[in-house]
Amino acid sequence: MPAAKGYAALNAQLPLAPFDFNRREPGATELVVEILYCGVCHSDLHSARNEWKNAVYPMVPGHEIVGRVTSVGAEVTRFKVGDIAAVGVIVDSCRKCANCRAGDEHYCEETAVETYNTIDRVDGTVTKGGYSNNYVIDQRYVHYVPENLNLAAVAPLLCAGITTYSPLRHWKIGPGKKVGIVGLGGLGHMALKFAHSFGAHVVQFTSSPSKKDDAIRLGANEVVVSTDADAMKAHANSFDLILDTVSAPHSLDPYTALLKLKRDAVMVLVGLPESFPVVDVTNLINRHSSIAGCMLGGMPETQEMLDYCGKHNITADIELIPIQKINEAYERMLRQDVKYRFVIDMSSLA
Numbered sequence: 001m002p003a004a005k006g007y008a009a010l011n012a013q014l015p016l017a018p019f020d021f022n023r024r025e026p027g028a029t030e031l032v033v034e035i036l037y038c039g040v041c042h043s044d045l046h047s048a049r050n051e052w053k054n055a056v057y058p059m060v061p062g063h064e065i066v067g068r069v070t071s072v073g074a075e076v077t078r079f080k081v082g083d084i085a086a087v088g089v090i091v092d093s094c095r096k097c098a099n100c101r102a103g104d105e106h107y108c109e110e111t112a113v114e115t116y117n118t119i120d121r122v123d124g125t126v127t128k129g130g131y132s133n134n135y136v137i138d139q140r141y142v143h144y145v146p147e148n149l150n151l152a153a154v155a156p157l158l159c160a161g162i163t164t165y166s167p168l169r170h171w172k173i174g175p176g177k178k179v180g181i182v183g184l185g186g187l188g189h190m191a192l193k194f195a196h197s198f199g200a201h202v203v204q205f206t207s208s209p210s211k212k213d214d215a216i217r218l219g220a221n222e223v224v225v226s227t228d229a230d231a232m233k234a235h236a237n238s239f240d241l242i243l244d245t246v247s248a249p250h251s252l253d254p255y256t257a258l259l260k261l262k263r264d265a266v267m268v269l270v271g272l273p274e275s276f277p278v279v280d281v282t283n284l285i286n287r288h289s290s291i292a293g294c295m296l297g298g299m300p301e302t303q304e305m306l307d308y309c310g311k312h313n314i315t316a317d318i319e320l321i322p323i324q325k326i327n328e329a330y331e332r333m334l335r336q337d338v339k340y341r342f343v344i345d346m347s348s349l350a
């Protein structure tokens, strides 16, 4: 079995610490990826600290992986040794339900297997993620990486990227559409880049006036400070879509009041808060509008997103850290002191 080393949370309170373990023996259609970079997603922190009440320890977080293929099984056709490859949040699924067959593996009817903290369909162990030096995975769940992009800055595309790309595509955002982005963090900054790249008129909502210049730099046409009631009111009934990336509990009503009248405008939620807001449904009823939620994207769409990023030279804005700084990075994430995603340089593990 391939030996692995990484950083793990041993319980909800302790800082992450070095941890040795074994990956399962790769099968005929599987490959081993040597991890070069792994993004640090807010979900990692939620999970490591058991804030979603489903943590299994020891937990090795990490689901934004870019690496190099170091071995391939006898029946692997899509990759060869030496290829650069990416692994995201979904690493396996039943492969036969309607959603899996449609390429929506993330909505597998038998529950998709995630990169860490879920039961591996092959050997029944708990999956361990990308804060480590390797990963064993079936080729079906691995993505090609455009070679013109900075590999470290590609890593966050595997969660923050696809999570924001997918809804903007689903609701057909493009020229002539007015899009609002709520929150300017790891998800929000990718949403901004994609919405701008797709040709929409993009308004960034933020509670921090200090983020204005950065939002403009990242592609916003306008920036609205969400606590400024007059500025909010000036945008009433004008948005085709508002993408809410904030995972802290907050009211949706100030935003649903900004959706267009009778245009099937939608507020889409991609951040998962610990507690849920009460919604003023009159904002929806009076507008023929809706609140929707979605997560990630399937394997084909994730590849489509990576290819799009290669073609349009889009990556995340990152701060590269050695793995020894992961606990400090978590504290800084909680203070929103990161522009806009930490990525672990896995060579620091050696």
Ligand SMILES: [Zn+2]
Pocket: 041, 042, 043, 044, 063, 089, 159, 160
């Ligand atoms: Zn994530």
Ligand SMILES: [Zn+2]
Pocket: 093, 094, 095, 096, 097, 098, 099, 100, 101, 105, 107, 108, 109, 110, 111
């Ligand atoms: Zn399935």
